[in-house]
Amino acid sequence: MLDYDKEAGAYDATRGGEARAEAAADAVLGLIPDSIGSIGSAGGTEGLDHRDRHGSRDRPGRLLDLACGTGIVTRRLAAARPGLQVTGADRAPGMARMAAARLPGSVLLADSRRLPFRDATFDAVTTVWLLHLITDSTEVRGIVAECARVLRPGGVYVTTVDKAAAHDVGSDIDAVLAARPRRPASDAAADVSGYALASGLLPAGQAAFTGVGQGRSPRSTLADLRRGWFTMLPPDDPGADDFAGRLAALPDQDRRRPDPRFAVRAFRKPAAR
Numbered sequence: 001m002l003d004y005d006k007e008a009g010a011y012d013a014t015r016g017g018e019a020r021a022e023a024a025a026d027a028v029l030g031l032i033p034d035s036i037g038s039i040g041s042a043g044g045t046e047g048l049d050h051r052d053r054h055g056s057r058d059r060p061g062r063l064l065d066l067a068c069g070t071g072i073v074t075r076r077l078a079a080a081r082p083g084l085q086v087t088g089a090d091r092a093p094g095m096a097r098m099a100a101a102r103l104p105g106s107v108l109l110a111d112s113r114r115l116p117f118r119d120a121t122f123d124a125v126t127t128v129w130l131l132h133l134i135t136d137s138t139e140v141r142g143i144v145a146e147c148a149r150v151l152r153p154g155g156v157y158v159t160t161v162d163k164a165a166a167h168d169v170g171s172d173i174d175a176v177l178a179a180r181p182r183r184p185a186s187d188a189a190a191d192v193s194g195y196a197l198a199s200g201l202l203p204a205g206q207a208a209f210t211g212v213g214q215g216r217s218p219r220s221t222l223a224d225l226r227r228g229w230f231t232m233l234p235p236d237d238p239g240a241d242d243f244a245g246r247l248a249a250l251p252d253q254d255r256r257r258p259d260p261r262f263a264v265r266a267f268r269k270p271a272a273r
Contacts, residue, residue, distance in 0.1 A: 018072070019212035024160075024262070025076035027209035028126055031158045031266035036061040036084065036123045060085045061123045064150065066112050067091075067130035071099025077126070078103060087122075089115075112143045120152040131187035132163040140186050141195045148199035154271035157201055161189040162263045166211065171257035173216050176246045180239075181232040189265060201267035208261050215256035222247045 061084045065074040068088035078086035088103055089110035090096045100107040110116055112130060125147040134140045147157045164185050168174045185191075193203065222244055228235050233243065 020210075020214065021072040021076055023209040023212055024073050024128055025080065027207040027262075027264050028073070028128065028158050029077065029080055030207050031205045031264065032063070032081075032124050032156055034081075036063075036081075036156070062087065062121065063124040063126065064089060064117070064122045066110075066115075066125060066127045066147065068099050068107065069095045069129075071102040071107060073128055074099060074107075075102040078106070084124075112146065113139060115146045115150055117150045119149055120155075121150045123152055123155045125151055125155070125157045127157075127159040129160055129163060131159060131161070131192060132185065134186050135183060137186060137191070140192070141198070144192065144195040144201075145199045148196070148201050148267075148269060151201075151269045153269055155269045156204055157196065157267045157269070159187075159192065159265060160262055161187050161192050161265050163187055166260040166262045167214075167216070169215070169258045169260060171216070172250055173218060173221050173247070173257055176243065176250065177221075177230075180230060180243060183232055189263060192265065193267075196267040201269055204266040204268035206266065207264045209264070211260040211262055213259065215259040217252075217254050217256045218247050218250040219253045220256075 061081075063077060063081070063084050063086045065077060065086065065088045068074040068090050069092075071088050074086060074088040078084065086103065086106060088096075088099045088107040089112075090099060090107070091109060091111050093109060096107055096109050108116075112127070127143070127147065131140050131143065134143065144157075144159075147159075151157060162185065164182070196203075224230065225233065225240060225244055225247070226235050233240055
């Protein structure tokens with residue numbers, strides 16, 4: 001896994017910046033009912049139970065953006081839903097510092113496997129580009145369970161899935177990389193759906209968005225290979241030189257191939273009866 005403390009400073013610029021963040025936030029928000037940020041409005045909240053343990057309905061809605069990274073998406077979630085109290089959490093201090101600069105007083109350090117929140121604290125929990133980083137399926141299951149635990153009845157969990165598959169856009173680069181060793185996807189949609197169901201969460205919708213600015217060029221892919229981004233093919237692996245040579249031989253070395261399309265799934269915690 002990458003050292004996200006070291007990556008923090010360049011993270012946004014190398015991953016689509018504001019354009020990708022806008023696309024991600026729009027997709028996530030499209031799966032979270034508008035009413036979650038307008039509690040107490042005359043229209044009510046279909047399917048969401050916003051009573052606290054004392055039966056009050058006048059508290060604000062709360063959203064946790066877990067593994068918020070630099071806060072580039074978190075800030076957009078908060079800006080788009082001013083009625084929501086948005087909290088960002090990340091376990092990498094470098095990332096959390098950048099997020100805190102974007103959302104002062106609303107970001108904390110936290111491990112997604114053991115969240116420092118009581119049961120039923122949030123009306124929505126989001127994990128954008130987290131689950132694919134975890135190599136142990138048991139840990140992925142545990143993270144989904146933690147997200148379910150801190151959700152209030154009627155709340156929504158939204159997460160990206162199938163991230164690695166999204167980068168395979170059928171290009172000549174993908175043809176070169178097809179034979180590279182890969183680990184099983186830890187964020188496979190079917191698996192994540194199973195973990196959610198095991199934690200009492202029901203399917204509640206899906207969406208997709210374009211990873212603006214993340215289309216690969218042969219030259220950028222070769223640089224990623226040399227940096228060790230392909231975790232099952234480290235730079236010192238004898239096979240890395242073969243892939244490097246084939247990438248270097250592709251035409252249009254600086255032309256970016258199509259951007260990936262990322263998948264998002266939503267799950268709802270049944271309302272209390």
